Structure formats: structure tokens, C-alpha cells
Amino acid sequence: MKQSLRKLVKAALFFAVLFTMVLPAFAQGGFKEPVSWTYSVKMLDQAKADIIISAKIDEG
Numbered sequence: 001m002k003q004s005l006r007k008l009v010k011a012a013l014f015f016a017v018l019f020t021m022v023l024p025a026f027a028q029g030g031f032k033e034p035v036s037w038t039y040s041v042k043m044l045d046q047a048k049a050d051i052i053i054s055a056k057i058d059e060g
Contacts, residue, residue: 035055
């Protein structure tokens with residue numbers, strides 16, 4: 001009896017934590033990606049390269 005109660009409590013706790021983690025994503029209209037990333041690589045020679053990483057941040 002005690003083990004089944006423990007399993008029930010563990011399951012309830014798991015779903016409560018899962019619910020509190022997932023709910024904010026849906027409350028704000030889903031997942032948003034406010035930053036767009038791009039990158040480019042320019043090889044200088046066989047051992048060296050220039051790597052350019054750019055980020056565009058959306059307003060708001």
C-alpha cells in the first residue's frame with residue numbers, strides 16, 4: 001500500500017513539474033526565436049580560417 005502511494009505521489013510530482021515547465025511556452029504563444037544566427041568561414045590557408053558569426057536580434 002505504501003509503495004503504490006509513493007508511486008502515485010512521484011507521478012503527481014513529475015506531472016506538476018512538467019506542467020510548470022511547459023505551460024509558460026504556450027502562455028506566450030509558443031516558442032519564439034528572437035535571435036537569428038548566421039555564420040561564414042573564409043579559409044586563409046590550410047591551418048587558418050576567419051570565422052564570422054552574426055546575430056540579428058528582433059525588436060521587442
